[in-house]
Amino acid sequence: MDYATNLVFNYENLPRHPWLDDIENYISTRTFADYRRAAAKHFPFILPLIDPNRVEGGAFRDYVSFMNDISWEFEDQDAGGRGAAYNVAQRNTDNRKIGTLSLLKCFSDSQTDIPGPDKIILDALGGDGTIARLIQKEKIQAPTIISADLSGFMVDACIAQILPCIRQSATQSLLRDSVLDGVLIAYGSHHLDRASRKAAPIEAFRTIKNGGRFVLHDFEIGTPVANWFDKVVHPLSRTGHPHPHFSRQEMFALLEGAGFRNIQVFSMSDPFVLKGNSPEEARKNAIMHVYRMYDLVRIADNEADILFKLEAHIKNILGDIQIKQTDSGYSATIQREALVAVGTKII
Numbered sequence: 001m002d003y004a005t006n007l008v009f010n011y012e013n014l015p016r017h018p019w020l021d022d023i024e025n026y027i028s029t030r031t032f033a034d035y036r037r038a039a040a041k042h043f044p045f046i047l048p049l050i051d052p053n054r055v056e057g058g059a060f061r062d063y064v065s066f067m068n069d070i071s072w073e074f075e076d077q078d079a080g081g082r083g084a085a086y087n088v089a090q091r092n093t094d095n096r097k098i099g100t101l102s103l104l105k106c107f108s109d110s111q112t113d114i115p116g117p118d119k120i121i122l123d124a125l126g127g128d129g130t131i132a133r134l135i136q137k138e139k140i141q142a143p144t145i146i147s148a149d150l151s152g153f154m155v156d157a158c159i160a161q162i163l164p165c166i167r168q169s170a171t172q173s174l175l176r177d178s179v180l181d182g183v184l185i186a187y188g189s190h191h192l193d194r195a196s197r198k199a200a201p202i203e204a205f206r207t208i209k210n211g212g213r214f215v216l217h218d219f220e221i222g223t224p225v226a227n228w229f230d231k232v233v234h235p236l237s238r239t240g241h242p243h244p245h246f247s248r249q250e251m252f253a254l255l256e257g258a259g260f261r262n263i264q265v266f267s268m269s270d271p272f273v274l275k276g277n278s279p280e281e282a283r284k285n286a287i288m289h290v291y292r293m294y295d296l297v298r299i300a301d302n303e304a305d306i307l308f309k310l311e312a313h314i315k316n317i318l319g320d321i322q323i324k325q326t327d328s329g330y331s332a333t334i335q336r337e338a339l340v341a342v343g344t345k346i347i
Contacts, residue, residue, distance in 0.1 A: 099270030128157035186217035201258035260343025286332035
């Protein structure tokens with residue numbers, strides 16, 4: 001993918017801001033200066049979007065310290081997190097393709113087409129660049145995605161893949177006012193606490209251009225997917241899952257309170273789909289994907305027991321795994337229904 005088309009202006013002509021070069025551990029072992037050099041080389045369009053006032057002085061040092069304190073859940077195992085297992089699960093870009101493409105369509109006027117690469121969308125909980133990697137692998141004409149995350153481990157993985165990225169909080173962006181065509185908060189919105197749920201849409205509103213969109217995705221309280229997190233992920237994962245999900249009323253109120261207009265809240269199909277050369281392989285791949293995705297280390301000690309016990313949980317809560325023959329083999333689908341809110345910045 002050629003990110004150069006999104007340059008605001010030539011990087012060589014940028015004014016030299018007093019970037020603070022001595023911050024340690026901004027991204028894993030990288031300083032902010034290291035990040036800046038990597039961005040200048042691989043995705044320079046990001047640099048003019050960053051507000052230099054937000055990345056200098058003691059306040060930035062405190063900001064990095066704050067991210068280090070709360071990002072543990074998606075750091076590596078050394079920090080007690082499940083970031084490594086999550087990244088392994090996300091290497092298969094097909095697994096959430098249906099939901100991801102539906103979310104990208106939310107940024108178009110018609111909500112049936114995916115905007116092109118001239119649009120810049122911040123994936124505010126982007127992990128190791130799952131959505132950007134899908135777009136790149138499938139050669140989809142889609143918005144240019146900046147993957148952001150609290151976790152230095154995740155953003156370091158983005159840089160290793162040469163995917164546009166930045167380490168920042170969804171509630172306190174390092175970007176300038178009105179520079180983005182949209183902001184997506186998805187696949188982890190429930191990790192935001194009550195105060196952050198209110199602050200994140202407000203911060204998105206600040207960074208989005210007039211006419212741009214904000215898309216919030218999660219799973220509705222009381223639905224099978226929310227129950228899955230409560231009954232399986234919380235007791236059986238490495239990190240637990242003490243995070244409440246969303247109601248329709250809460251999503252609408254959050255977007256309205258941030259200033260967005262033309263708000264819609266609706267359900268969206270967002271299944272896991274995994275492939276295999278046989279029905280048995282597809283089924284196994286689906287079950288093991290779920291195991292790695294949530295790092296369900298407490299469910300069993302060996303693969304045979306994992307497959308048996310986890311499939312029973314999937315069937316009891318989410319329904320039967322659906323196997324279908326395809327042109328290239330077989331697919332296994334685990335049905336999930338997501339809750340999505342879309343709002344437009346109109347000023």
